[in-house]
Ligand SMILES: [Zn+2]
């Protein structure tokens with residue numbers, strides 16, 4: 001019965017949208033309070049230093065109040081009280097744990113910490129912006145926000161955000177320990193002497209060239225493809241689908257991209273601008289949106305361009321590798337971009353991958369064993 005009820009599309013007025021919003025905001029509030037309690041373990045050192053803590057406490061308070069409010073609304077509207085009670089219970093739990101008033105004492109940072117702060121803030125911002133875009137300018141209006149496999153992609157989203165500390169440690173080891181010998185002070189001084197906007201453009205070119213090479217390698221090398229196939233297995237595209245990525249791929253690609261940026265010694269402001277750009281761009285290009293960007297699509301990767309990268313249509317196999325600069329695929333002859341048409345279907349051609357998170361995590365290794 002529950003499965004049948006869950007499968008019915010969400011409708012305004014039946015209490016499930018408010019119920020889900022209550023649970024979503026309540027869960028994020030509990031996580032946020034835990035971040036205030038255990039900042040040394042649950043927050044990211046690189047972000048922590050820049051936080052406007054007073055403002056974040058107000059956001060947390062608003063989140064808790066909204067969770068309780070949506071929960072109450074759901075109780076009024078919905079015949080099933082499950083979601084309404086859960087939202088209110090989560091808001092009360094956040095308040096019981098100290099709410100927006102938890103004091104933060106001075107602490108020493110451990111070697112590695114988890115990015116629960118990054119998960120809460122990114123999920124809040126991404127869901128607000130991209131669900132709005134997908135509802136106002138949808139590519140496939142019949143595809144619901146909570147489509148098939150959304151739970152799996154949310155698990156990927158959470159895992160790949162929470163482990164940001166491990167990713168940063170790995171990329172730092174790869175770039176600074178393995179390639180530290182290649183640092184040239186004269187080159188770095190020259191790079192940093194340029195205006196920041198020019199440096200931002202250069203970071204984009206350098207990072208995207210490396211990303212293009214790494215991405216193409218993962219498509220053309222059968223062993224690496226087993227890892228990258230995980231990113232290609234969603235059969236529906238939306239803002240959350242792009243987070244489906246094998247953890248080994250995250251480590252591999254980030255390490256590759258960070259190394260030339262580190263060696264060239266770009267100014268921090270230029271690197272930060274690139275990180276913000278990529279954070280937004282990588283979610284936008286997977287979104288279920290028909291938004292087009294005119295002549296800019298000749299230069300930059302758009303949702304239309306990257307949807308074709310995920311297409312299972314024959315003309316699209318091993319095409320459109322670039323993450324930001326579509327120009328690279330045009331330059332290297334790997335571009336497919338039918339002007340008005342969108343792909344018929346998405347996903348991996350041939351044998352399907354396992355459906356679950358752990359099955360997909362083990363998939364590249366199991367496939368190898370079977371091949372032997
Ligand atoms: Zn790919």
Ligand SMILES: [Zn+2]
Nearest residue numbers: 231242286306
């Ligand atoms: Zn993608």
